[in-house]
Each structure stands twice: as structure tokens, then as C-alpha cells.
Amino acid sequence: MEVAQDLHFDADEVTAAVAEGIEKIGQASTMEELKAIKTQYAGAQSAMTLASKAIGGLDKDQKKEAGKLMGKLRADFGRAYGARETEVKAAEEAAALAAETVDMTLPVKRKPLGARHPLPKLMEDVEDFFVGMGWQISDGPEVETEWFDFDALNFGPDHPARQMQDTFYVKGNQARDAAGFVGSNMVMRTQTSSDQVRALIGRGVPLYIACPGRVFRTDELDATHTPVFHQVEALAVDRNLTMADLKGVLDKLAVAMFGPEAKTRLRPSYFPFTEPSAELDLWFPDKKGGAGWLEWGGCGMVNPNVLKSAGLDPEVYTGFAFGVGVERTLLLRHDINDMHDLVEGDVRFSEQFVMGE
């Protein structure tokens, strides 16, 4: 757009105009005002711009002086503007941040936190302990034949211990059991030891396995009993294994589960599937009322008849086995006083454990 302009150069006038502009810059408090001032005093129609344009029409000697003046005025204005712009921007940012300030203690929970149940999680820890030693993890059926749960483990059909197991018997297609009583020869397994001969036959020797799993006894649920519970069975069969090896593995497991001060002790006992047999006591450093011994499980050297059930020669192979209750371990470790909490599935119980420990 062509605008007729009266180009003349007046040094005092332009100096005064720029001085006025610089003064207004000093008063501007927003970027908006600042930009308007810039347009007014340094824009295309400003006295400063017009004065610069007018220089072209001056005499040669005047030109030099006017150019010098205009350079100074431009620099003064630019400096003043730049300084003020920084101030105003900072102030505006500060105001904006103040305006966006929130209460960070407001609860934020868009995604609910799930949780593992501590019992399977503990079984995984135990599995990892054995895997770390190079052992394998094995599993067998929960509805099991009496042969694997009893006969193969040297609980003969008339063995008094067989009657002491509080067994859940399973109806089935009628057969006669080995003592001539009518039955299905099927039970809910009473112990994870039922995996022993399965593993020996299925995997062969040398064998180092742990069998974590669910077992069943006809105990009513109360603070310390549950009819459905979990055991971890460990079985090692090889040449040259002794009770010393059993003690070594037990001590390591105790430390893994209960800390560096934990240890184990064996007491003579009886199980049909081990000979010698022992009750397993745990030295529990965090026991309520002071460190002390607690019953933890049973163990022993694999009975030759069990090895024979798997077709192994007891003169060549020896082995050890032990079983510990997972619930018992969990109750001790986490100071759980009532079995109900463990079996009822109340989310408040599991949520305490989140993903583990």
C-alpha cells in the first residue's frame, strides 16, 4: 500500500519519540502491551522508522550524523525492550505457574493394584531355591492312586500309618483294595510324597526334584488346620547320598526362608517311606517371645522299599526326602495367626502382599 509520506528528519523529535517509547516500555506489564509499544515506536509507521527512511533525503554530511543517531536510538530502544521483555515473560510465566498449582496430595488411583496370593508366591520362592541348586520342579495328580500315595511309599494296605492319614477317599469304579476292602484305589493325595515314585519311574536317576503342591486331609478348618493345604516335597536319589546331605539342604532352605540365623534340627521319628526317619525342627529367630525351635516338617533317608517300588537297587542308590508345610512356613514368616486368613480369599489379606514379599 502506497502511503504518501512527508519524509523529513528531525533529530530532536525522533529522540524525544524514542525516549517516550523507552519510558512506556518501562511501564508495560504484559507482553501484549509490550508488543503494542514495539509496534507504536519501532513499527513501520513509528517516528523511528520514518526518521530512518528520511535519512536518504539528507545531505551527505548530515546523513552520517543522522545514521549514527538512529543507530544509537535503535540500540537503546532494543536494549530497553529486550530487558523488559525478559522481565515481563518471567512475570507472566510465574503467574501462569501459580495459576496451575495443584494439591499433589490428592489421591490418584486410576489403575487398581492387583495382588498375588502369598501362598503360591511362597511356593515359587521355594521352587527358585531348588532351581538355584540345579534341582528340577515336579508335579503329580491331586486325585491319586492309592498305589502312589501309599503302597509305593511302603505304607502297606494294613499299615497302621495308612489309617492314621485322615484320608479323603474317592468313589470310583469299584475295585477291591489290597486289604480286600471295597474301594476305588483312589484318594485325594495326603502328601506330596506321592510324587516320589512317579518321578523316580518317570525321570530316572540321578534325581533331584522338589514337588510343591496341594494335599488333602479330613481336618476341619480351624485356626491351625485346613483340609486343603500345601507341601513342598524334596527328593534326591543318587549314588552316595547320606543324611549329612539331607541336613545340608535343610539348613540352606531354612536360611533361604527365614534368614541367616535359621537352622534345623532332626529328631528320631517314623515315616513308612523313610528309614532312618526324623522330625524336622526349625530354629526360628523371630519366634514370638524369643527365638526357639518349632516343628517344620518330616524327613529321612528314602526307604529301600520305595526305591524298589521304582525298580531301583537300594544297594546302589541311596536318597533323602523331606517335606515341609507351606502354610506353616507362611504363618511363621508373616506372623499370620489364623489359618482362615490364608484360605478365605479375602482381598484385604492378599493385598497386603501385592506381588510378593
Next chain:
Amino acid sequence: MPMVDIDWLKEHVTVPEGLTYEQLAADLVRVGLEEEEIHESQVTGPIVVGYVVEATPEPQKNGKTINWCKVDVGDEYNDVDENGNKVPRGIVCGAPNMAAGEKVVVTLPGAVLPGDFRIEPRKTYGHISEGMCASERELGLGDSHDGIILLRDYGFTEEEYENLKPGDDLMHLLHLDQPILEINVTPDRGYAFSYRGVGREYHNSTGAEFRDPAIELDARAPHVESSDGSDIEIVIDDDNPIHGVVGCDRYYARAVRGYQPGSPTPNWMRRRLTRAGMRSLSLPVDVTNYVMLDLGQPMHAYDLDKVAGPIVVRRARPGEKLQTLDGKDHDLDSEDLLITDSPNGERGSRILGIAGVMGGMYGEVTAETTNILLEAAHFDPITIARSARRHKIPSEASRRFERGVDDRLQPAAAQLACDLLEKYGEATPSDTPRDLDNTVLRRPINFRSSEVERLTALKLDINQVSDILTDIGCEVAGGGNGELSVTPPTWRPDLDEPCDLVEEIARIVGYDEIPVTVPAVPVEGHVGLTADQLHQRQVADELAEYGMVESLSYPFVGKEDYRNFLEDEETIEKVSVEIVNPLAGDRPFLRRDLMPTLAQTVQRNIHRGLDDIKLYEIGHVYLWDPDAPAIPALPGGKRPTNDQLRALDAGLPKQPLRVAGILTGHAIDDGWLGDKRAVDWTDAVEAVHRIADRLGADIELVQPRNADGAIDGDEIPASWHPGRAAKVMANGVFVGWVGEFHPTVNEKLGFPKHSAAFELDLDTLFGTLDNKPVQARPISTFPPVKQDLAFTVKDTVTAGQLRDAIERGAGDDLESIDLFDVYHGDQVGEGEKSLAYAVTFRSPDKTLDSSDSEALRKRIVEEAAKLGAQLRA
């Protein structure tokens, strides 16, 4: 389990002065006799000797006569009269045997008797009675309540009685302050069901001197070789031995004549029986029980005059019945071993009892019996165990016989019984017992002493091994080449194999002496968890990360559970595993699905006032096959053949591993942030997809549909919402269901509407995985081309089908495809919907230009058109 009374134990083994029950328990547990409980005394004092100064009978209106007594209870407890003098206490006593001049048991105010019976001064029959003269029953010392205890005949010697002074503490003198130790005896240690056995074990633990009472008794017992002129003829006639073992291999019968009926059992014996938990009945019965507790030999006492010889030990015949002493009737089995006699010369025609288990009603000792026949026999443990199990009568006798009784003990046991009946019942034992002894000598065990080290790492020399075995009662011979010939003692039928002897040696030496080593495991083949074990953990972790909570439930289900899930009981029970002896009669079956028991857990949480419950469970289900073959019974100790192993497993139900989840309440609830959404099918579907993605499984959801595309409700189980349930297919294999519960199910379970769930068979799902390392695709750095495509399509066409069509059309350059809008409404026709996708293409080797992208778009539209889908303008 047996009680151990230190006072009684002392008869067989020397115990240190002041041995406490705690110490005794600690000593016994070291050798394997575990403490069950130390039963503390239920009595607190003061209970003292009282001398009855006066006893004034006072007849009462109710016809009773009470005695108003003045009883001297010593200076400490006597009354003080107005002059400050000590005077006897006034006590009211209703017992008929109360008399002046007697020394009696006075329970004083402050004493507490069994049953939390507190003694206080009380007003009765017009007097203040300041204490009570106690009977045996009131003190828990026995059953007698006919009168109060007169210390004169309570087991003190004359001299001891004279020395009893008023005020003497009776708590200790009568053992009232004594606790008693109950021990657990493992099934191999039958002999520890006796003081003889416990005494020996105490010796084994502590080295204390043990005196086997059987040795002296046996030496005095008459041994008669021939049946001529013996007390009674005995016949063992076993026509049905179990495993070829004759049911009775020794029967020792000895007559005791001239017994004075009604002879009282001495107080010390009554006290001991009572403390052992047995009732005192009559002297002959008490004596047989006492001998059993003391020596471990169960005995039976018959009325000799009622028994007609010969006594025949035989198996029951079909149809025979017996009423046992406890009044119960039993149908006898041809395996039951019977004690019979022979009235009218008919051999074995009358049943006296089930051998070793319980006597019958005939032939027992009664209040009139004067001539007694004592039976001390040795029966086959299996025969006894089966009869006790069959007739559900686990008696004190059967408990010992089934664990094995010493087969040399019978004459000694009878001798002890004779001694006691002679001393306390004025009876005369015969010198002509009948000892029918078919027992065979035990075979010695060939024992390499190196076995100890091979099994336990204990380094013992052969002499130490031999000494220990000898000390526990074995006869040890040989020793050359490190081999011993070891004959275990007759009371240890459990010692049968070398490993049994190793345990004996290890427990006597002490398990603590065994060194500690850690076995080096030979590493071969796969190490670590198997793929499926890892997959199981991945599923569990994924669902927890998705926000669900893991739980475990019992697998027991019943009719109510089936009804809640709209399942037909009859159909489902036929294919369910059933428990013979369930804990809860209404839940006798094992679950076929995780859902019913998981739903119970959800309900429990909701009932506890908890909201937004999202639970999952990983566990087994049990699928019964009604046509499964019966499982054979096989002997242990022998590897079954492969065919036999297959037969064992063939009869077992399938027990696949499953995962199930139930989601209720809010899927999203931001709280103050304001975003809220209730759970519906999408949350369950997402869970299933997350599981699949985590595992790398290729799954597809399929809603059963008819040929015309409508939902086929018949194929969907009744528990699911028919329009909101889909089969989960992995590599084309069915693995489970996902969706919303049927509204009726949600209502029955008390769940919020639209509660959703899934259940997948993990064994099957894991089986579809190739478990190979992921093969990575190259990452293209060429720019993407993005297009939005919206199609109008009939409702019967699924999003899955349309997506497949788009994928087919797009070919290899398709990078991603995201459905961003689903629309029903005015802008599409009736029965139609609009699906809008954001599709991204990217080529691995060039920049796609507009003509490429136009060609892709055209191919996609063509493929979609095959489903009747129209691209919307």
C-alpha cells in the same frame, strides 16, 4: 496315646531324684518319643490330712443322715476359738463311712478340684462347713464315690499311716500335684505303649539303669511243654490265614482259682490306672489292664467256670454275629479271628470274643466269678488291624497288637497278673498253664557295619555298632569282614532291614552328631523351570498386574453351587469326582470348573462389605469319566510293569490346570477425578487378551452362530449371557469361555449386573505355544501412511471378520489397525452398524506414495465388500 507317670516309670528304670516332667519329655524326644502334652494337675490345695475328732450323726428330713464333724487339720488350718485356742474345724459330711478316729482327706477353702470345683465355706444342714472331706472321684483319683477316702486303707503302710499328722500336705502324698506326660508313639514302636518300653527308651536316651521286669517274671512263670493236665485245652484252627500268616501263633492260658469276688483294687493301682486314663472296674479287669500298661501285653480274663474247653481260636464263619462288651452288634467276616469255646463238646461253637480286639458278652468275669482264666496271646497284627478297622473298634488291645507285641512276653505277663490277683484277691494261680507256642525264631539280619556310614555319614567302628545294637536288645554275632549277624529283640518286630538298624544306631548316637554337607547336583539337560511352569507364573503375574487379586478356594462343590450356575445336577454329578467321606455332606463333589468355588470367594468378599472385587484363581479341576477302568491294587516294594502303570493312570480322572477370573463392580473408578465405569464383558475380554499376549498365544474369540449369522444359544453354557459370551480359541483349539454371566446367575450369586468372567484351560493353552525364541521382524525406518476407513456392515458381521478382511486386503505393508468407533443409529440402516478403523501402512523398503496408498485402500475395500461392507463417504 500313652501316659507316662514318673512314679510308675521308676519301677523299671532308675531316674534321677527330682526328675521333672519337662526333663523327662526332653529325654524321651531325643530318642523319638515325642511329647504330645504335659497334662498339668487339675487340683490345687490346700488339701491336707484331717483327723476326725468327733462325728455326730444328724438325721435329716429328706431321710439322709449327715455327720457334723470336728476335724483336726493341724495348727496352720485349724479354727481359733474365742479364747484364741486352736480347735478342730467344723465340717459337714454326708458319706456313710465317716467315723470319728479316721484320718481323711480334707479339702480346705481355697482348694480347687477337677472340673473347676472351688471349695468355699458354705452353709449347709444348719452348719457352716469349712471344707470338705473328699471321695476318690472328687479328687480325680478314681471312680469310687461310695464314700470318702479313708487314709487307713489308701495304700499307706501301717507305719506311714501312723506318721500321718493332721495338716500334712496330701497334694504330694496322693500325687494330686503331679502332672503327667502324654507321649506320641510312632507306629513302629508298639513296645513304647508300655512302661517296660518307655523305661527302655529312657535308658537309651540317658544311660540310666534299666531293669527288664519280664526277665524275673518269666523266670518264675511255669512253662509247661505238653497239654496233658494243663488248665485248659487250646486249639488253633485257622482255615483262612491272611497272607499265609496264621492269626494266632501263641496262646498262653493260666487259671487262677479261689478269687474272692469283690476284692478291691488297691489304691495305688487305681491311681495309676486313672492317671493313665482308664476306669477302674473290678480287680481282675484292672489287673489285666495294669499288666497291659506295664508290660505291653494285652490280656483277657474269662470266668473259668463258664468256659468249656477246648478254647478254639478260629476264623469267623459266614453269617456269624457277635455282641461285643460295649453292647454293639457285629456281623462277623471270614477274616475275623475269634476266641471260641466248646460247650457240649461242640468244638468252637460259642464265640467268646474277637481275638485281640474286644470280648463278647459271654464268658466275661462278673461280680460272682471265683475262678479265672487268664489269656495272654500273640496275634497276627494284620488280622487284628483289619478286624478293628472293619468293626470300628480301635481298642487298647488292638492298638498294641496291630503294632506288634513281644511274642516272648506271654508267660511273664500272666505271672504278673497272677501275682496281683494272689496278693489282692486271695486267688491261687495254677502251676499248669497251657502254652501253645508256634512262634518261630526271628531270622538274623546280615548287617554290614559300613551301612551306618553309607546312609548317615556317621563314622563308627564295628565295635561301637555292635555295642549299641546289643544295648537295645539285639543279639549280635559275627564281625568278620565288617559283617554282623543281628537278631533283633522280640519286642522290636519293626527291626527288619539293615536300614532299620542304621536308624537305631543313629538315634542312639544322636542325629546331631551327623555331619552337614551339601550335595553337588549333576547338571544334565534342561535346568530351571519348564516352559509350562514359567507360563503358569506369567499368567498369575499378568492378572495381578491387570489389577486382579489372586485367591485359592477349596475344590469341594455341591448341588447349591450347580444351581447357582444353572447347571443340571444330575448331568453334572455323573461326570464329577465324588468323595466317599466329605467334610461337608452338601459338598461331596470335586469341582469340574473353577468358577463355582471362585464365585464363593467373591461372594464372601462382597458379604464382608467389599466392592469392586476382581479375583482370579489358578488351580486344578477334576473330570470324572464314568467309563474309566477300575484301578488295580498292586503291591508296594516292586516296580509295576509298564502295563500296570498305564492301568493305574487310566483309572484316574483328568485333572487339567485352569485359570478363572471374576470381575465385579467398577472397572474404572477414579474417585474425585470423576471417571467411573462399571465392569462388563470388555474387562474379561481384555484380561484374556492380556494373558494371550503375555504368553505369545494366538487366540481368537468366537461367538457361536447359526448359518444365518444369529447367535446359537444352544452351544453356550447356561451360566453365560448368550449374547455376551465367546469361546476362546487358541490356534483353533477351544480353551475356554469369556464373557458376562447370565443375568440370572449374577442375581443368584448376588453379583452386580454385567459381572464378567473367564475360565481357560491352561494345559491346552500352553500346548498351543511353540516355546521357541521369538523371531524378530526388522524395524522399517520409512515413513508411515495413515488412513481412516469407516465401513457400514450388517450387525451379523463381526468386528473380527471385518478386521480379518482388512488385514487380507492390506497385505504385508499393514503396520497396525485400530478400531476407533462403533456406531449404531440413524446414519446407518436398521440391523447395520458402522465400524471405523485407523489403519497405518509402512513398507520395509520404500516410502509409500499416494498411488501406493490408494491401491491399498482399493484392495481393502474390495475385501470388505465380500462381507457386504460398504466404505462410508
